[in-house]
Amino acid sequence: MLQRLRERIDLTDVLMFLVGGLIVALVVVGSWTTLVEGKYNSRQWFDLILFGVALGGIYALIALGYTLVYGILRMINFAHSEVFMAGPFTAYFLADEIGRSGFLDENPVVGLLMIFILAMAISTVTAVLLERIAYRPLRFAPRLVPLITAIGASFFLQYFFKGLYGPNIKVYPEIAALTGYVQFGEFRIQNIQILVIVAAALMMFGLHLFIQNSRTGKAMRAVAEDKATAALMGINVDRIIVITFTLGGALAGAAGVLYALMFKQVNFMMGFIPGIKAFTAAVLGGIGNVPGAMVGGLFLGIAESVGPSLFLDGLHIPAPYQLKDAIAFTLLVLVLIFRPSGILGEKLAQKKA
Amino acid sequence: MKAKVFLFVALVVALTFVISACQPAAPKFECKDKLGCVDIGPNDPIHIAYAFVVSGSDATLGTDTKYGVELAIDDKGGKLLGHTIKLSGQDSGCNAEGGQTAGTKIAADKTIVAVVGTNCSSEARAAMPILSQAGLSMVSPSNTAPDLTDPAKRVPGYFRTAHNDKVQGAVAAEFVAKQLKFTKAATIHDGSIYAKGLAEVFAENYKKMGGTITAAEAVNVGDKDMKPVLTRIAAGKPDLIYYPIFVAEGGFIAAQIRDVPGMEKVAMMGADGIFTPDFLKAGGKNTAGMFWSSPDFEAFGGEYKPFIEKYLKKYNVKGVLAPFHAHAYDAANIIFAALEKGTIKDADGTLHVQKQAVRDALQATKDHKGLTGKITCDPNGDCADPKIAIYQLSADDFAKLVMPTKGVWSPGSADYKPK
Numbered sequence: 047m048l049q050r051l052r053e054r055i056d057l058t059d060v061l062m063f064l065v066g067g068l069i070v071a072l073v074v075v076g077s078w079t080t081l082v083e084g085k086y087n088s089r090q091w092f093d094l095i096l097f098g099v100a101l102g103g104i105y106a107l108i109a110l111g112y113t114l115v116y117g118i119l120r121m122i123n124f125a126h127s128e129v130f131m132a133g134p135f136t137a138y139f140l141a142d143e144i145g146r147s148g149f150l151d152e153n154p155v156v157g158l159l160m161i162f163i164l165a166m167a168i169s170t171v172t173a174v175l176l177e178r179i180a181y182r183p184l185r186f187a188p189r190l191v192p193l194i195t196a197i198g199a200s201f202f203l204q205y206f207f208k209g210l211y212g213p214n215i216k217v218y219p220e221i222a223a224l225t226g227y228v229q230f231g232e233f234r235i236q237n238i239q240i241l242v243i244v245a246a247a248l249m250m251f252g253l254h255l256f257i258q259n260s261r262t263g264k265a266m267r268a269v270a271e272d273k274a275t276a277a278l279m280g281i282n283v284d285r286i287i288v289i290t291f292t293l294g295g296a297l298a299g300a301a302g303v304l305y306a307l308m309f310k311q312v313n314f315m316m317g318f319i320p321g322i323k324a325f326t327a328a329v330l331g332g333i334g335n336v337p338g339a340m341v342g343g344l345f346l347g348i349a350e351s352v353g354p355s356l357f358l359d360g361l362h363i364p365a366p367y368q369l370k371d372a373i374a375f376t377l378l379v380l381v382l383i384f385r386p387s388g389i390l391g392e393k394l395a396q397k398k399a
Numbered sequence: 400m401k402a403k404v405f406l407f408v409a410l411v412v413a414l415t416f417v418i419s420a421c422q423p424a425a426p427k428f429e430c431k432d433k434l435g436c437v438d439i440g441p442n443d444p445i446h447i448a449y450a451f452v453v454s455g456s457d458a459t460l461g462t463d464t465k466y467g468v469e470l471a472i473d474d475k476g477g478k479l480l481g482h483t484i485k486l487s488g489q490d491s492g493c494n495a496e497g498g499q500t501a502g503t504k505i506a507a508d509k510t511i512v513a514v515v516g517t518n519c520s521s522e523a524r525a526a527m528p529i530l531s532q533a534g535l536s537m538v539s540p541s542n543t544a545p546d547l548t549d550p551a552k553r554v555p556g557y558f559r560t561a562h563n564d565k566v567q568g569a570v571a572a573e574f575v576a577k578q579l580k581f582t583k584a585a586t587i588h589d590g591s592i593y594a595k596g597l598a599e600v601f602a603e604n605y606k607k608m609g610g611t612i613t614a615a616e617a618v619n620v621g622d623k624d625m626k627p628v629l630t631r632i633a634a635g636k637p638d639l640i641y642y643p644i645f646v647a648e649g650g651f652i653a654a655q656i657r658d659v660p661g662m663e664k665v666a667m668m669g670a671d672g673i674f675t676p677d678f679l680k681a682g683g684k685n686t687a688g689m690f691w692s693s694p695d696f697e698a699f700g701g702e703y704k705p706f707i708e709k710y711l712k713k714y715n716v717k718g719v720l721a722p723f724h725a726h727a728y729d730a731a732n733i734i735f736a737a738l739e740k741g742t743i744k745d746a747d748g749t750l751h752v753q754k755q756a757v758r759d760a761l762q763a764t765k766d767h768k769g770l771t772g773k774i775t776c777d778p779n780g781d782c783a784d785p786k787i788a789i790y791q792l793s794a795d796d797f798a799k800l801v802m803p804t805k806g807v808w809s810p811g812s813a814d815y816k817p818k
Contacts, residue, residue, distance in 0.1 A: 215456050
């Protein structure tokens with residue numbers, strides 16, 4: 047009996063479990079102490095969660111691009127963070143122009159729509175060209191090859207846009223309609239947060255409907271399941287792949303504008319950090335899984351925003367916000383220890399192997 | 400037969416020419432300097448390098464100091480010891496990696512005789528060991544971290560004309576505690592040796608004067624979302640936030656601070672790293688009314704006024720880009736003086752720059768009359784005549800996107816009066 051148990055459990059598993067357990071224990075102790083000390087009031091908690099939801103919504107939109115492509119091509123499109131940058135960086139020039147002329151303040155809805163459409167179009171074109179030029183010729187190459195190509199494409203796009211628009215930071219105009227806030231009792235929500243959360247939710251809902259209910263969505267799911275069989279059923283696989291990149295690109299472009307409106311600045315490196323975070327979110331939720339990317343994004347955004355105040359404050363760690371990235375990646379480690387396929391991840395062993 | 404004899408004679412004549420050309424015309428110069436010499440031919444320029452951050456969000460810091468060096472060269476008529484001065488540069492990126500790259504590139508160029516740079520303290524921390532190894536000396540116009548001239552950590556050949564933050568942090572703390580009479584303050588740094596050092600000096604002095612530090616926070620370089628960290632700081636209800644960081648992150652703090660409940664009225668104070676119009680652009684309208692600790696332009700000598708007029712005219716700018724142009728001018732000039740002392744000139748105009756002699760001459764700099772005051776290098780490489788003032792941005796300056804030229808308070812001046 048003991049012999050069999052010893053054979054089934056190896057040392058690494060035990061060690062990982064202990065590491066995981068230790069982290070969970072620290073989180074519980076830290077959170078408990080923070081809550082007992084009562085340093086923050088309910089309004090401050092609400093604010094922290096809200097910041098997290100807004101940022102998480104943006105992470106989720108980018109993460110969808112990673113997860114859609116992974117679901118269909120089984121590759122990580124590392125150049126996706128540059129697709130995210132291309133749209134808002136280009137749309138800056140339109141935003142700046144209509145911001146200066148006063149058009150944006152007079153017709154915020156039309157102006158914002160113009161910015162969104164331009165950014166989404168540019169990001170989509172970038173994503174589709176990326177697929178056509180960098181990935182399609184390597185469709186049947188070993189899996190590592192397109193991965194390295196993606197990293198190369200990422201650098202190429204960064205420096206291409208640096209050369210095109212210059213290395214300096216560009217500042218998005220302030221839009222009067224987005225600067226105020228709405229008060230609910232003692233809580234308040236900024237207009238920009240409302241825009242980000244509502245827009246992200248609408249887009250995710252739209253994507254969900256599209257994938258579940260439309261013919262093309264059904265074809266996408268079929269290709270994700272098995273490319274060869276889908277092709278035999280008369281599905282044009284190349285077309286589906288282009289559509290996937292189009293969707294991912296458009297969502298990234300929209301996320302980029304939301305990001306630029308929230309933080310007011312764009313430059314050629316703006317995609318790097320959100321791209322890594324969104325990739326983490328996609329893995330966290332279960333890569334290849336669409337609702338997983340949404341859950342992962344929100345989860346990561348909230349953890350980053352609330353985590354340092356909740357877990358680390360209680361442990362009396364000085365300057366906890368410097369460690370917010372550490373929290374994000376520790377979460378990733380935890381999920382990979384306890385649920386290797388992600389929060390909503392498919393059981394790889396049964397379905398895909 | 401005749402042809403063969405002719406060929407032989409021709410060969411002998413040719414050989415004689417070759418041998419005579421190889422023989423030295425004059426006794427060869429022998430370099431006795433411990434760190435070696437840089438030889439400059441009669442028609443070659445004297446090559447000085449800069450390592451400044453000239454791109455990215457902190458580009459104004461580097462551009463401002465670059466202008467200072469260029470103006471120093473202009474004032475010399477572009478010539479030193481009868482040779483033209485050649486200035487080449489490396490972008491040091493305001494981080495350790497950029498400093499290391501710039502240092503390596505400069506060290507690899509054997510024609511370079513001295514370096515002006517770097518801007519950010521973290522760049523110097525990485526670049527200086529490489530440059531020192533190559534026998535070069537560097538004078539920084541804007542490194543202010545106390546760490547760099549700490550006797551235990553200072554690298555030989557390192558000098559600076561910028562103030563040490565031990566001075567800046569103390570002046571900032573005195574202003575907040577004694578002039579504004581605030582009892583609670585919070586600090587934010589970004590993990591760089593400059594920001595961390597300055598925030599610590601401020602906190603130490605402020606506590607000594609009876610103030611309380613409600614939070615000593617830190618952000619990461621590249622962070623954009625400052626609301627969570629500001630919400631955490633808001634819980635301690637500080638009267639003022641001191642954030643001596645750089646333009647990108649500082650801009651996000653200024654832009655987002657009023658959106659955080661509890662932070663609607665809190666006073667803000669930055670330092671010389673964000674004393675630039677680019678910070679006003681990044682931070683937006685919330686920067687009006689904000690304070691800065693930065694070098695005191697008014698305490699500079701009488702030469703400063705014509706200098707700044709030249710600066711504004713030559714580069715066609717409305718106001719100064721950053722606070723260290725005069726320090727850069729002084730840094731270039733003490734390098735010129737040291738090169739004059741440490742160089743041997745041959746009759747034909749060939750120069751032999753002795754690296755150790757140049758380093759010793761820099762170390763011996765005493766009572767050099769600079770724009771920023773009297774420059775005297777102490778044994779740790781601190782050469783500045785440090786004068787710090789507190790500035791406040793008026794709504795009018797914000798509208799024009801220029802930094803104030805006059806401080807509102809400096810140690811020993813009349814009490815600060817809120818406008």
